Amino acid sequence: MTLKLKVRRDQLGDKRWEKTTTPAHPGKQKGGKKMQLTTTLNKIQMCSPHSKEWKKLLKYLGKTVADDESLPFSVILDSNGLDYTLWCCRTAPEHNRVWRLYAVWCARQVQHLMTDQRSLDALDVVERYANGQATDKELSAAWTAAQDARDDAKDAWDAGDTAGDTAGDTTWAEWAAWKTARVIEGVIAGDVARVVAEAVAEIAAEIAAWAAWKIAWATEKIARDIEATTRAAGNATQETIQAATRAAENAARNTEATTRAAENAARETIRADQAVKFREMISD
DSSP: OOOOOOOOOOOTTSGGGSOOOOOSSTTBOGGGOBOOOEEOHHHHHHTOOOHHHHHHHHHHHTOSSOOOSOEEHHHHHHHHOHHHHHHGGGGOGGGHHHHHHHHHHHHHTTGGGOOOHHHHHHHHHHHHHHTTOSOHHHHHHHHHHHHHHHHHHHHHHHHHHHHTOSSOHHHHHHHHHHHHHHHHHHHHHSSOHHHHHHHHHHHHHHHHHHHHHHHHHHHHHHHHHHHHHHHHOTTOOHHHHHHHHHHHHHHHHHHHHHHHHHHHHHHHHHHHHHHHHHHHHHHO
16 A cells, blocks of 8 residues: 655745734634635636536536635535645635644644654644744754654665564554654645645555554465465365365455455544534634
8 A cells, every 4th residue: 555645845935934814713803703714716716726626616606607705615615525625725825824733733633653753843843833933943943853754764664664574563653654754744834734634644544454454364364374274285175175265365355355444434534533623723
């Protein structure tokens, strides 16, 4: 199984790094009145949206062309789901603080896998930066530290993989450390909440798949050992050998199905949690 993660490496001088004036609590105005973070169809159209998703949104809104009417992100979430809504965050850079805090929240869902203190420290710096409590210099230092943590984790993973760790647990832990270190880079970039959320979901899914695979493989191995023993027996009939082979093949199929089911269930669960949290942050 392979996890792909692309992170945009924005320079610190980029406007996306500027602090915004988003309220301390993104879902409330002064006086306690509720508000919703919004964008517009024109802003979305300017970012060249995917044709299928764009048509789906227009149909949901009962419109045929873009306009400048305020469009709550919660409505986009209802219409198109989390992925497209997070993609649309790029149309509202004035809320970059909120998007960054959401990315931090997503990353903290796999914080227990971060074995390098530099990654944990970087995550804390990003959160403080979003709240106006850390400087550009501190953020830059966190970026450098996060890259170093990522590189060290990747080297450890490569070394463990080359050594051929029989149990796989050590190599898997190093893989998780590397992937979570890369997630931190995405959080620091600030405007890639979608990438971070997807990466975190994939990490959780692959971890669940690995755990399920180990259990299912134990059963499969027993079936394969029985097949090998049966074939080696000089007095085994062809029918007996075929039965043992079918049992091993069935066990292999069960391993694959169990692994895939666990992976999908974990992904769906964390994506659902992410959607709930995003809705909370944009309209609480």
